[in-house]
Amino acid sequence: MIEVDEVCKSFTVRRRSGRLRRSRTLVGAVDRISFTVAAGEFVGYLGPNGAGKSTTIKMLTGILTPTSGRVRVSGLDPSRQRTALARRIGVVFGQRTTLWWDLPLRDSLTLVRHLYRVERSTHQARLAELTELLELGAFLDTPVRQLSLGQRMRGDLAAALVHDPELLVLDEPTIGLDVISKATVRAFLTRLNTERGTTILLTTHDLGDVERLCRRVMVIDHGRLAYDGSLPRLRAALDADRILIVDLARAAPPIEVDGARVVRTDGPRQWLAIPPSGNAAAVVAAVAARHEVEDISLREPGIEDLITRLYGGGVPADR
Amino acid sequence: MRLYAWIAAYALRRYSTYRVAALSATFTNTIFGFMRAGVLIALWHARPSLGGYDVTDAVTFSFLTQALIEPVRIFGGSLDLTERIRTGDISIDLHRPVDLQGWWLADDLGRAGFALFSRGVPPLLGGALVFSLRWPSSPATWAAFAGSVLLAMLVSFGLRYLISLTVFWLHDDRGVNGISLITSMFFSGMIVPLVVFPGRLGTVAQLLPWAALIQMPADVFLGRRTDLLHVYAFQGGWAAVLLAAGRLLTMTARRRLVVNGG
Amino acid sequence: MVEAVRIYLLLAGTWMRSAAQYPASMVMLLATQAVATFLDAAAxxxxxxxxxxxxGFSLPEVMFLYATSGISVAVADITLGTVERLGEHIxxxxxxxxxxxxxxxxxxIATEDFNPRRMGKLVPTAVMLVVSLRHLDLHWTLARAATLPLMLAGGVGIFWALWVLAAAWQFAVVxxxxxxxxxxxxxxxxxQYPLSIFGRDALRGLTWVLPLAFVNWEPALYVLGRPDPLGLPVFFRFASPLVAAVLAxxxxxxxxxxxxxxxxxxx
Structure with a gap:
């Protein structure tokens, strides 16, 4: 479904150097990435902001032309055959709606039907199905500007699927959604993938999305593919130490406590690593009993930590 | 007072970051200066001393108009204040220990200050490259012109502040903005100098606040009006009336906000 | 092409329904646009x-130029004017x-925000064309009558091209x-004015460099029965569609x- 072969993308950036002179510099966004996604897969595409996620997605959808390398999606060259490709894929950008703000959701979906030239009868059946699965019924005739974020996202998903695409590309589809909307969206995506066989590529910051949805995960960092593998392996890597951040009243030598070890100190602040099997509550109690503590916080390992670890370990810098 | 100076300085800095946009706009202002000059030259060819202007006055007037477009915002329109009213953020502003009108006036003067140089100078220089323009004959005239421009900025702000506040009642400012654009374009002398307006139309137009925006500073610049006391009284009078009306409307809006709970 | 027109009408219709949500604003905007056009004429x-x-041109003649230019601009603006928003979209x-x-x-982008206001310039300029034609006192021949639609179509084409060029420029300078x-x-x-008032050099520039002379000036010289101040061959009076095609x-x-x-x- 997707073939990416040795793809690079760099941007020309004009910078001021000196008073009048401007120099052009090439900034690499994606650096020799290769991967393939087979039909029917559900792939999570992760990475910190600015790692090259959006750039990759834009190359896959034909918005950007790769500087070098070869991209094929549904057998088409995205940047050359963008319009043809648009008829075969669906794309949802989580922070940008494509719906008509002042019109009822139903009107937007009808318009999309015309843009994609979907037969009326096919559309009616499809709309009924999407309405049921995404629970659109209650607000199908409400102007989009009055919808909640979760409702709008479901509407956008429906709009991206009106033409029954083979591939669905999602960029942060659950960002800012409440728990119930998230659950509806996730359940829907799982059914879409398993029952209809739609290939799904998902970028997200939400590890919950990945754990519940994706069987395969790719991680990009600094424009390079840092990890491509199964979810269990990712989970193993995820079972990393939790970090307890302790702010003491004053600077002190590294705290010695059972079940944790100090990995970094910075003045009165100390970072303690607690292994997955350890008891965080016991560590907190022990630290508080022996030291004057101003503040204490526990950080679960997130995607950013995971990526740092993939790159050779160590405790990530405090952010 | 220090606070307002800071607001103005901040606005000036903020606007000065949009250099490409300013450059691109001033380019078009200059081009339009040439086109308007072309039309006026043809008119003054037919009627050499029309309205007391000669051809040089008319040409200078064209470029001066283009130079003042942005400093006195001839195209009208509302302040960014409308956006805060529409989103309801205005209730926060009204509870600050800063005068709302004063805040926005300082902000607008900062904007106008940057516009005076970035948008005001190039059209005049461009015009001077091709035509011989009529420049103020003495430093005193320059000073008188500067005072007149400052008063024009106050009148312009007074008008636009009133327009912005109508959003409290109308909720959509596109309509009033359109009306303000038309009246301001026509009655400022932007399309045709007010000195050319015939009969009663001319008399009335010379008395409206829009005459204070371009026609008066231009007449001072060209040395056609040396009765500075009259000019300043006219401009200052309109500024005072408009600003006072703005104060009154602010108070009404505040009361309305308190009654309706925001 | 048929498909493009179908899609265009579809999108424009959708935006019209969207605009219908704010009737008061739309009426006001339509009215202001029309008044603005009349004020230009008042000038x-x-x-x-x-x-x-x-x-050297009389009032009806200048009105004729004003109206033909205005109609071309209005039609081009109605159909394509919003493409100038490309920079914002980028x-x-x-x-x-x-x-x-x-x-x-x-x-x-051309259909974006399509609303009745866009018609505001077309109606007044069309009225002015009729008025100017009634005052012109021309001897109408078939060739003259045929030149009128030709110049309007050429003018629309030229302004279409200019608007797209203006948008494309924003790819380079956002x-x-x-x-x-x-x-x-x-x-x-x-x-809107007889181009000759801007001087011979400007007239040459507006013929050969930025060919705005073909919007209405050249064909109008033929319709009004006037000689060309630059002495260009008769063929130029009818070249508007060709110029429009090249610019397109x-x-x-x-x-x-x-x-x-x-x-x-x-x-």
Whole structure:
């Protein structure tokens, strides 16, 4: 479904150097990435902001032309055959709606039907199905500007699927959604993938999305593919130490406590690593009993930590 | 007072970051200066001393108009204040220990200050490259012109502040903005100098606040009006009336906000 | 082509329904647009209050030029005017979402915010054309009558091309919208007047460099039965559609090049 072969993308950036002179510099966004996604897969595409996620997605959808390398999606060259490709894929950008703000959701979906030239009868059946699965019924005739974020996202998903695409590309589809909307969206995506066989590529910051949805995960960092593998392996890597951040009243030598070890100190602040099997509550109690503590916080390992670890370990810098 | 100076300085800095946009706009202002000059030259060819202007006055007037477009915002329109009213953020502003009108006036003067140089100078220089323009004959005239421009900025702000506040009642400012654009374009002398307006139309137009925006500073610049006391009284009078009306409307809006709970 | 028109009407219709949600605003905007157009004409009347002729042209003749230019601009603006918003779409990253649809981005931006206000300039200028024709006292021949629609069509074509060029320029300079106004709105402004009043050099420039003379000036010389101040061959009076076609090709090339080199913003 997707073939990416040795793809690079760099941007020309004009910078001021000196008073009048401007120099052009090439900034690499994606650096020799290769991967393939087979039909029917559900792939999570992760990475910190600015790692090259959006750039990759834009190359896959034909918005950007790769500087070098070869991209094929549904057998088409995205940047050359963008319009043809648009008829075969669906794309949802989580922070940008494509719906008509002042019109009822139903009107937007009808318009999309015309843009994609979907037969009326096919559309009616499809709309009924999407309405049921995404629970659109209650607000199908409400102007989009009055919808909640979760409702709008479901509407956008429906709009991206009106033409029954083979591939669905999602960029942060659950960002800012409440728990119930998230659950509806996730359940829907799982059914879409398993029952209809739609290939799904998902970028997200939400590890919950990945754990519940994706069987395969790719991680990009600094424009390079840092990890491509199964979810269990990712989970193993995820079972990393939790970090307890302790702010003491004053600077002190590294705290010695059972079940944790100090990995970094910075003045009165100390970072303690607690292994997955350890008891965080016991560590907190022990630290508080022996030291004057101003503040204490526990950080679960997130995607950013995971990526740092993939790159050779160590405790990530405090952010 | 220090606070307002800071607001103005901040606005000036903020606007000065949009250099490409300013450059691109001033380019078009200059081009339009040439086109308007072309039309006026043809008119003054037919009627050499029309309205007391000669051809040089008319040409200078064209470029001066283009130079003042942005400093006195001839195209009208509302302040960014409308956006805060529409989103309801205005209730926060009204509870600050800063005068709302004063805040926005300082902000607008900062904007106008940057516009005076970035948008005001190039059209005049461009015009001077091709035509011989009529420049103020003495430093005193320059000073008188500067005072007149400052008063024009106050009148312009007074008008636009009133327009912005109508959003409290109308909720959509596109309509009033359109009306303000038309009246301001026509009655400022932007399309045709007010000195050319015939009969009663001319008399009335010379008395409206829009005459204070371009026609008066231009007449001072060209040395056609040396009765500075009259000019300043006219401009200052309109500024005072408009600003006072703005104060009154602010108070009404505040009361309305308190009654309706925001 | 038929497909493009179908999509165009579909999108424009959708935006019209959207605009219908704010009827009061739309009526006000339509009215202000119409009044603004009349005020432009009032300016010409004021000029003629002082002189019977401007650059050798009478009031009905200048009104004829004003109206033909105004109709061309109005039709081009109604159908395509919003493409000048391209820079905003690039800045806000919304061009990306437009590129995801199986419809060209030019079509999508051109129909954006389609609303009745766009008609505001067309009606007054059409009225003025009728009025000026009644006062012109011309001897109508078939050739003259045929030149009128030809010049309007050529004018629309030229302004279409200028608007697309102005948009394509923003691919290169994102904040350059206002500079591009000097050819779109500037072109609309100069063609309201007899171009000869701007002097021979300007006239040459407006014929050979930026061919605004073909919007209405050249064909109007024929309709009004006047000699060409530059002494150009008769063929030039009827060249408007050809000039429009050449400009359209240039505009299409510029647009395509811009789109191909488009660098989307970060996220």
């Amino acid at each position: 010409i009347l004021i000029v003629f209050a002082h002189t019977p002729r401007l650059g 800045r806000h990253g919304t061009l990306d979402t437009l590129l995801l649809r199986p419809v060209g981005p030019l079509l999508q 904040d350059g919208k206002q500079a591009a106004n000097s050819i779109t709105y500037g072109g609309a402004y100069v063609t 090709v240039l505009a299409a090339l510029a647009w395509r090049t811009g789109l191909r080199h488009y660098q989307s913003t970060g996220s």
